[in-house]
Amino acid sequence: MTKETIEKVFGVAASLLVMSFVLGLAHSISTGFAGFWGGFPFWVISLFVLVLVFYDFWDSCFSKKQ
Secondary structure, three states, rough: OOOOHHHHHHHHHHHHHHHHHHHHHHHHHHHHHOOHHHHHHHHHHHHHHHHHHHHHHHHHHOOOOO
16 A cells, blocks of 8 residues: 555544544533533534544645645
8 A cells, every 4th residue: 555545544544533532522521410501612622623633634635735
């Protein structure tokens, strides 16, 4: 396999692991003691972080580099 293919495979795997961890954490905060409105700020932050993770993945693997 080429370096680019390995980078894409590990990028997808790492992004999915981060996504499952962050969403699981946000879910457990919202369904636990904090409740929905107590966990809502964490959901907003979590979704913003996930957007940054997937943007970095896209930028490093699929954007045209010079």
